[in-house]
Amino acid sequence: MPRLPLLRRPVARGLVQVQAQAQAQVQVHGQVQPDPAGGTLAVWPGHPKGSAAYRKILAGLAFAGVATFAQLYSTQAVLPMMAADLQITAAEAALTISLATVGLAATVLPWSFLADRIGRVRAMMWGISAATVLGLLVPLASSFPMLLGLRMLEGMALGGIPAIAIAYLNEEVNKAHAALAAGTYVAGTTLGGLAGRLLAGFVGELWGWRAAALAVSILAAAAAALFVVLVPQARGFTAAAAGGFRGAFRTLAGHGRNPRLLALYVQAFLLMGGFVAVYNYLGFRLSGEPFSLPATIISLIFLAYLSGTVSSRWAGGLTERFGRRTVLIAGTVLMAAGLALTLTQLLGLILAGLLLFTAGFFAAHSVGAGWTGAIATTGRAQAASLYNLAYYLGSSVIGWAGGLVFQTLGWTALALTVIGLACTTAVITAVVHPARASAEAPADAGS
Template sequence: MGERQSEASDGLQAGTAAFQRANLALALAGFSCFSLLYGTQPVLPQLTSEFAVSPGEASLSVAAGTAAMAFLLIPLSLLADRYGRERAMKAGLVGAALFALLSALAPSFLALLLCRAALGACIAAVPAAAMAYLGEEIAPDARGRAMGLYIAANALGGMSGRVVSGLLTEWFGWRYGLAALGLVSVLCAFSLWRLLPPARHFVPRSLQPRLLLADVRQIYADPGLPWLFMVAFLIMGSFVGIYNYLGFRLSLEPYHLGPAAIGAVFLLYAVGSVSSAWAGHLADRLGRRRIMLIMSGAMIGGIAITLASPLWLIVLGLAVFTFGYFATHAVASSWVGRRARERRGLVSALYLSSYYLGGSTLGSAVGWPWTHAGWPGVVGTLVVCIGLVVALALYLGRVGES
């Protein structure tokens, strides 16, 4: 009885059964969402062949989902504020699993894009509600570890979805890869429905446009937040762009790598789980501006290394780039949280919208330099993008870190 009273007043305490169920449910939800969102990335060469589309057009199978997610994060976060976090997450995950299975059956490229866009729209309901649920339902002294597990599950899902999709495409075809991810997501959705403890601290928020517009005006009047949103746009766009088109490069001579080998490249995501935690700790000691400058410099260095011909150097360059990317994202995210103050929920939604919009637009736009100038064109474009991040870090240092 005492434990339940404590959980009701302070939130779910670390070590309790309810805390463990909540962590597992949300970890599975995050894993599922990000395995689905990028499931087509390692099979883009196969999509170009089957549907007779260009590499840039094939990359729209990734962009359709991330764009829908970017545009709907804010409205779905507001609906979750009004009608409940649990409803949003459960409905979103079930819908995403359904459209993942339908995308494996798509008879045309247009049908595939529509399914991927619908999948992204459903996924938008999950991160829009999951972080708010963690903030409200988990005890304050346990929120850090709960949030860390959720973010780690997101990264693991993104990596696993790409690897599984690539392996099954190599053995059976891309449709089987997407179908397998859909079936795993059905199981994750079932687990979320069964495991997630009911919310005890949720208070419905008003959807009055006047109050919302006042908050948005305050956010964009801040001297730092809009530029941090731009950082998110640029780094995510560069990240999706390099992983989208490196697959095409490695499928050509002299490498001739298959989908399984290209999918295995995404194991480098494991580097991100190390760099994000390390960078966050270091930023607290040395300052966010300094660490963002160092890590964005590492991204530029990594991109440049991929100009080399030996495969091991290309993989090394991608590892350095990935290390710098996850670290920069961690620093920018914490910087946003520090500047957001009482408008944290809306600010986080705006940051994530910019982040995924960069992945969908800039990530696909890199197809133009790939088509017209090959890999050097991709490298030049991405160096310019990250160079802008360096300039923004220098500016942000002048406006202060809080």
């Protein structure tokens, strides 16, 4: 009997250690929550594939993707029309895209830190609501500088969606299905981009680019409302303690020192930049000789996005069989092959090449976007935000600079430049992500 108090000490110490380990899991994985049965901390496994909550998450984020990417690229289908109406060059018209993506790139990191404090869902709701209001103001711009300013503010508001959505998926969906869920989300973003461009093209042909912008904003408002209704509240999220500037800098610096993450950021910058450049200026090529296509017909080239909708979904499933490295490299090779077909003067081959190019891009993007959350064990929102920062900086810088190449040297020079970017990405991926990781693909693909 006198020794009983001595026995309690190691037991108490053991309980403290278990609690400390569980608290550490909260910080590392962000998927540990109180267990209502025993009051201790239990690991939140995430919603399994096929559950009602899983379907609501994917549907809600799909509508968020529609609202985000319909607005972000709403002017792309009417760039030639806008250039003629405002008497500006192709590169200047493309600034309505580039400045929107600059605004998004500038705010993805602040949005990610805000989401760590107030929650993923609330942050996404704030961003999507602000973007919708700004989008409705765009058609009212009385001058080109005002139009550019509104587009930049719209992009800044939209910065609250892409990176947070991926972090939300990684926290709420069972890890075995995280890659598939990310691919499904990216498929939703392609539908959003397609819907916005097609709607803008048809409305713009009838009533001008201002009416096109208004129509897209109304579509985005409806999608945003559906997102708010459908998306479930987070269960795997744990609010981060305020760590101040130093804590934020340490998180970002840690990601910056990870070569595997850096390779994904370079991939995002190069591939997205090349992708936007192709879609920005292909319309100018098709509106000129020898094609001379009207705006309504040119807007149909964005139907190629449907190949990206399919390929991003497939890519998520293929990673479970072949590994992320293999699928990402295959996507970049497909991009280069498809773009090579656009070097001909045959419209049928150009359109076929655009289908392959788009499918390859979205396959590579869906793998890269989901991979950041698997590689980063801490600061996932920040890791995803850095990916999006690189992604949209590429869209802004290369998407605009591609216009200078196109105006000076023509389509062949622009296409060969983008092929070079895709090949560079494939080499970087092959070198930085070792082949032995592919041998672990089935386990890694779902992580």
